[in-house]
Amino acid sequence: MKTLNQIGLNQNESKKLAGKLNELLANYSVFYQNVRGYHWNIKGDKFFELHTKFEELYNDLFIKIDDIAERILTLGYSPEYRYSQYISLAQIKESTFTSDSIKDVEEILTAFKLLILKQREILDLSDQIGDEGTNALMSDYIREQEKLVWMYSAFLG
Numbered sequence: 469m470k471t472l473n474q475i476g477l478n479q480n481e482s483k484k485l486a487g488k489l490n491e492l493l494a495n496y497s498v499f500y501q502n503v504r505g506y507h508w509n510i511k512g513d514k515f516f517e518l519h520t521k522f523e524e525l526y527n528d529l530f531i532k533i534d535d536i537a538e539r540i541l542t543l544g545y546s547p548e549y550r551y552s553q554y555i556s557l558a559q560i561k562e563s564t565f566t567s568d569s570i571k572d573v574e575e576i577l578t579a580f581k582l583l584i585l586k587q588r589e590i591l592d593l594s595d596q597i598g599d600e601g602t603n604a605l606m607s608d609y610i611r612e613q614e615k616l617v618w619m620y621s622a623f624l625g
Contacts, residue, residue: 473544481597486545488590489602493536493547494557495586499579500529502563506572514569525576525616532609539602559586573620580617584610 473479507522537547548554555562560579566572587606594602 475542475544475601477543477597477599479544481593482543482599483545485590485593485597485599485602486540486543488586488593489536489540489543490545490548491557492583492586492590493533493540494554495560495579495583496529496533496536497551497554498558498560498562499583500526500533502560502575502579503529505563506566506576509565509567510569510572511567512569518569518572522572528612535605539605542601543599570624573623577617577620577624580613580620584613584617587613 471479473482503522503526507519507526510518510522537549540547548557559582563572563575566575587610591603591606591610594600594606
């Protein structure tokens with residue numbers, strides 16, 4: 469029992485999972501700020517459509533950032549909150565200034581691909597240690613994002 473955390477999971481395995489979730493948190497945080505930038509700076513004939521879509525996306529990312537941080541806490545560890553650490557941990561990089569709708573959507577698709585891959589990795593790990601809470605979270609995110617990939621890809625034609 470001493471090797472189990474408060475929710476009955478192995479502490480060492482939970483620590484590894486919390487580390488992976490902190491990496492995911494960093495990627496979400498950088499992605500969130502990128503999408504805010506796309507939203508603020510979009511121009512052109514797709515302005516009204518994408519301005520709204522980007523706002524929907526960053527609002528959803530904001531909720532997921534909080535969910536991931538709270539999951540890390542539930543596992544018994546501390547979520548990273550320093551942006552300097554997000555930059556060093558994240559594979560998603562800060563976007564350069566853009567008001568090009570096509571480039572913005574392409575960057576969103578690239579970010580989703582990376583997030584989905586990371587979430588599948590976390591899903592495998594959480595499944596191995598019997599962590600249904602993290603499993604459910606990752607499954608929900610993957611399902612939602614696969615649909616968004618299809619939709620944003622359809623936008624690009």
